[in-house]
Amino acid sequence: MPIFAVHYVYSDSTIAERDTHRPEHRTWLAALVESGTLLSSGPYPDGSGALLLFRSDDAGQLKELLARDPFAREGLIDDVRAVEWVPVMGAFAP
Template identity: 65%
Template sequence: MAVFAVHYVYSDATAPVRDVHRPEHRAWLNALVDEGTVLTSGPYPDGSGALILVQGDSLEAVTKLFENDPFARENLLADKRIVEWLPTMGAFVS
């Protein structure tokens, strides 16, 4: 299974609505952590976005999965980029 980096970009304009949907967003992510799909997740300290590392079969499968994120469903992302990532050392090397 490949590892993918999901990069979220936030805008200041959506911050109040993200706060409303953050509990559902985090519950959704935690369910994916529990099943082993999400390896780790967290926001950037400056509030500009977040990074989520995911195991998946393909870029298409991960892209489809992340359409279900409450932040995506509510159009709260200024941008999203999903790329396959090849860890060569450390915690995420298989």
């Protein structure tokens, strides 16, 4: 199953709302980890966004999944870039 690298971009204007919705966002993420859909995720140290690594059949399925993220639902993500990624070495390589 393909792996996708998803980059979220955040702005300073959404900090307070992200803090409010972070518990629900992380609960959503934890369920995806449990199911094997989400391989890893975490914010960038400068607060500008986050990187999430997903397994998904295709980009369309991933887009539908990302729309259910509480951060997306609340309009707290300024931009999303999702690209298929092909690891050849390391922890995520076949």
